[in-house]
Each structure stands twice: as C-alpha cells, then as structure tokens.
Amino acid sequence: MELADKLIILADAAKYDASCASSGAPRRSSKGREGLGATNGTGICHSFTPDGRCVSLLKILMTNFCLYDCQYCINRRSSNVPRARFSVDEIIRLTLDFYRRNTISGLFLSSGIIRSSDYTMEALVRVAKTLRLEHNFRGYIHLKTIAEASPELIRQAGLYADRLSVNVELPTVQSLEKLAPEKSEARIHGAMGTIRDGLGEADAEPRAPRFSPSGQSTQMIVGADTVDDHTILGNVQRLYRDYRLKRVYYSAFSPIPESPGTVPHSAPPLLREHRLYQADFLMRSYGFRADELLDGPGNLSLEIDPKLGWALRHREHFPVDLDRAETRMIARVPGIGLRSAQRIVALRRERHIRYDDLVRLGCSMKKLAPFITTGDYRPRDAGLDNHALRARLAPPPAQMPLL
Template sequence: MAQLDLRQKLAVLADAAKYDASCSSSGTSKRNSIGGKGIGSTEGMGICHAYTPDGRCVSLLKILLTNFCIYDCAYCINRVSSNVQRARFTVDEVVELTLNFYKRNYIEGLFLSSGIIRSGDYTMEQLVEVARKLRVDHDFRGYIHLKLIPEADPRLVEAAGLYADRLSANIELPREEALNRLAPQKSMGVIKKAMSQVRLGVEAARPGKRDRIKPPKFAPGGQSTQLIVGADGAPDSEILDRSASLYGGYVLRRVYYSAFSPIPDSSSTLPLSKPPLMREHRLYQADWLMRFYGFSAPEIAGATTGGMLDLAVDPKLAWALNSRAAFPVDVNTADREVLLRVPGLGVKSIDRMIRVRRYRTLRLEDVARLCRGIDKVRPWITALDWSPGGLTDAADLRARLVKEPEPVQLTLF
C-alpha cells in the first residue's frame, strides 16, 4: 500500500469522521491565551462547525486518528471488512495539524475519534496522548473533545477527562439486541459503564462550598452520545425513551441523532434506503422539548402514529392538536410551565412575556411583538382583547396551521 502524505491522510480521515454527529463545543469552561500564556481559546469566532448554547458558532478540526478498525460493525463504513481507503495519523501529526490550523485561525478546537487498532487500551492511549501533548507540552487552551473507547482501562478514561473538555461514548443503536446483532464486539453494558465513570468524574470535580482546594477539572463540558436512526427498526417513541433514560441516568449534555446512511457492501440485515432527514430533525425537536420545555417522552409519544413522529408537524404542535382540552391558556395569568407548551412560543419569548405582564395586561399585539409569529400562537391563547372562540377545537385547525407543499409538475425530460 502506497504511503499517504499528511494532506492525503487529512482528506481520508476528515471524511471518515463525518458520520459521528456528537460534535459540539457547548458547556465547557472558558480559557484564553490573553497575556501571551498558552495557545488557543474556547472563545471567539471562526468557521462554523458547531454551536454553543448562546448561539456562537465555532470551528473544530474533526478527524479520526485512524479509520483502520478491528471491529466489524455492520453499519460502519470503517469496519474491518469494508473496502475503503485506509489511513492513520501519528500522535505528533494530529498535534501538529491542530496547532497549525489554530495559528492560521481555521479552528478553535479539536474533535478526535478513532477506529479500534490493536486493542481498546492501545487506541485510547493514543487519543489521550494527543490531548496530553496539546495541553501539557504546548499549553493549548482551545477546546478538545475526545471519543471514548468504552472497552479501555478505567484509568485511561480518567486521564482523558483531565485533558479533554468533553467526552463521548456512542450508544449507537436504541435496541440492545440490535447492537449485539450488528456490532457483536460491542456491549451496551460496557458502554454504559464507561458513561457512568464519566458521570462520577464530573460530579467529583464539582467543588463544594466548604472546599478550600478545588478538585482538578474533569471533562467540564460533560459528556454526550449518539443514536443512529433508522438502522434497527426502532420507532421514534422508543428512541426518545432511550434518550430520556440516558439523560436521567448519566446527566448527558446532549444526545445526537444521526440518520442511518447506507454504506457500500453493507449487510443484508440493514435497510436498503436511508430514513428521511426530516425524521432526524423531528427527533431533535422532540429532544429539545424534553430538555427545555418540560415534556416527557411518553407525552410526546402520545401524539405519534405507530410510535413515529409526524413529519409534517413539529412535535409541540402535534401534542397540542392531540391535547386540545389543555387550551386556550391566558397569557396574562398562566404559569411559565403552561406557556412553554403553547405552539409558537419559545423560552425567550415566554420569559419576555412574563416580565412585561408585571407592568401591563397583554393584548394580542403585545404577544405578536414578543414572539416570532402570531398565526401559530393565536388558536391556543387568550389575551385582554382576544379569545379564539371555537378556533381551538376547529376540525380543520391542522390544515389551517400546516402549509401543504405546492404540487410540482413532473417531466419526462
């Protein structure tokens, strides 16, 4: 096999990393190189690769250490039986790329994952060594996200948390039996054990009120995971149940959803086509409802058909159409938790509304100024000068709120 130069390796291993969606820089502690100390920063603007909670977009170098892998996961393009071009970085090459890209203002951090080479311990050692060299040898203060190898020694997981801002171990498939069938070398129990260790490490690193000496930081950006959608037949309701249990059990910052993409020479047990991307989008919306709007997974599932989210209607509107007895709500008296369930009202709009109503009674025009669009909100609220009357219970309300796509003239040419 011909030796690849650094540019060719980068092309191969950056492309191989695109299948991992759990890439974000949110939630980390702020560090910078003001005063000439250190290299890099977790602050600033750059090429848009990921978003922080405040909406700031940051650039990350997202690569694999190698796409060689001793595992044979049926859904993975880098599996050992896959016929793809292979490449491998050395530890020093990843360090050099990260520092050079940062100095050219291309990136603000690194997202590093890898195929399994030799063993889980050996691979994890390589990933940790990249982070150690950046932090210790080069005083790099930018963002680092390391992918965990769950089978690795717990001491390596602990070391990873001391150098990285965020760690992630991918659950990958919602159903345990599907993981056993499609990825026989992986174990749901082993993955969860690694995630438990990260949770305990993060909790132990939180200083107590009476602590004179602060404990060393451990993955200040927390941990995340990824679920592949559409590879194992799990309906959306089952995926959301799995996500809810992961958030509750491991205090995850994010669960990422990645629509299954058919790969060359794939197993006959996998679907022949990928699910619609709108399904992935609806799962993200439902996830947002669970994290910030007080919805439970069973509530969202109650508005599904056969466990599948409605692709034409966002999950919040679908729930409202299925729960009309809870509406309309008075924007002048309703609690915040109630207002969060009104279609068309977001967290910021509701917080502004609650502040304003302390000083004046809200009219419909006030609500219109405080939210993005009043048409979606109107059927679900009452205000000083507005009542929806029978609109809330109208049989054609869904049709009024959902714009049907315009017909497209087909052609043979």
C-alpha cells in the same frame, strides 16, 4: 502516505459523527499568560469550507482501521475503503498548524479501534495531554471515548478534554447485538458511568482538577433498524436521567457502499432526524416527558412539529390565558418559546398582555393564535376540530420528496 492524503481520508471518515458541537465549553483564556488559543462558554468561532459547510473544529479520526465489524459503519473491518492512520505527533502538528492559520478553534478526535481499546484510548489521551501540557493549548478539545477502554484511561481523558462522548450507537440492546455484536451495551453504559462519576467528584470538590468541564454527550444512529421514535425517546430520557448527559445527537443512517444485508439500503427521511432533535429539545428545556410527546408506539409526525402535535392532542389545556397562566404552561403554547414565555410573565407584572405584544416578541402568530387568549384577543378558530385545525396550521408542504 503524505500527511495531506491522510487528512483527506480521515477527515472524510469522521463526517458521520455528529456529536462535535462545542456549546457549553468553559472559558479557557490565555490572556495575561503564555498559551495558545481560547474558547468561551457560548461556543467557538466558525469558518466555512469552499462548498459552504460551516466548520469550527479539526474533526478527524486518528485512524479508520478498526478491529470491529459494525454493520452500519463505513469503517468496519470488512469495508473496502482506503485506510490511513495518523501518528500522535501528526495530529498535534495538524491541530497547531490549523489553529495558527485561524482555520479552527479546537479539535474533535475519534478513532477506529486498533490493537486494543486501551492502546487506542491511550493514544487519544496522549494527544490531548501533549497539547495541553507541552504546547499550553487552550482551545476546545473533544475526545471520543473508547467504551471498552479502562476506567483509568477514561478518567485521564477527562483531565485534558473539554468534553468526552461515548456513542450508544443504536437505540436498543437488541439492535446492538444484531448490528454490532462485538460491542456491549453494558460496557458503553459503564464508560458513561465513569464519566458521570468523574463529573460528580469534580463538582463535589471545588479544588479538584477540572474534569471534562463541558460534560459528556452521545450519538445514536436512527433508521439502521426498525426501532420507532417512541422507544428512542424513552431510552433517551433514561440516558439523560442516569448519566448527566449534555446532549444526545441523532444521526440518520446513511447507506454506505457495499452495505451488508443486515442494514437498510435506503436512508430514512432526514426530517425524522430533525423531529427527534425538536423532541429532544422539548425534553431538555421545556420539561416534556417522552410519553407526552409520543403516548404510544410509532414515530413522530413528519408533517407537524412535536410541540404542535402535543397541543393538538391536548386541546383541553387551551386556550391559555396569558395574563394568568404560569411560565411552564405558556412555554407549551405552539409558537411561543421559553424566552418569550419568560418575557410575557415579566411584562404582565406591569400591565395586561396585548396581542401586539406577542408580535413584538417575535412569536409565531399563526401557530399560537388558536391556543391563547389576551385582554384584547379571543381565538376565532378554537372551536375547530383537530383535523381542521391541523390542516389550517400545517398544510401539506409543497416540496420535493425527502430522500
């Protein structure tokens, strides 16, 4: 098979993996020394495909052959899809060629499992090691870790990759046992623990070799089972706490050709994936707990964002006096972001906050109006009941149904 034909198959096969963002990558500058490529702490450059998709990494699978038969995966053993496989040298050549053409700034590499987990992981490590040591490649490298691989190979991967990721696949062990019985939650968490320990050792010893300096991430498929958002967020909170994750990525289940009867034949609303990302951001950056965002079984509202939902359920905390409240509480006001909250606190050291200050800060005035007070403003609709206030803030959207 020609290299271009392999690329068509294996780039398309990689599109289902969402966890390839490069934010947080450390600076790898080649200035003043021999080397190819560079990245920085705010991410890497982007290019655009003819159909308008924004891409920045060469995102491919080494192969879409796989020993496993995960029911939600298009590349499962029993799937009737075209198969291809890159050699290690072909991946290296593609990465360098695309970089020199200024098409990419780095590599995101994953793979189906062939021969064995260790055999596959060793090949992935060899790609990164060769790029770094033989070609002095300083661009971004993200390796998808094979959970069943040996800890020694995972530790080697961390020496050459900017970020490692291990997909937890599904929200619960019960779903994993049903839809991917050849995979094990214990092995997945074990691989995540190996990466966590490597990160900790590198932090503890300043002279130690860098280990996955952009941390680790994971991905979870949403909607392939009946697990609700309350369970998902609780599990995600534990993952952040236990494994030092940088990010959890959510991927709405996408029905695939000839799907088995164990998975749905229709996709969940994409807005559900979006709400989970919003809730995840509130947990990571605003200090919300999972049980605050959903205090009982069920899913996040599709009509309103999780922050507004929390505010409507906790009207006893509002309205917030912006001249007195602490930063954490100001940031919980719908329509005020964390950076705006910090600017409000800095400004009030000089004078009282005025309503127009919020306009200049670019806050969402419609959302925040019922929830704040300033020296020159008192909300007129603070007395509305939740149903009426919710209807005012989030009227039914005039849009086509989500598929």
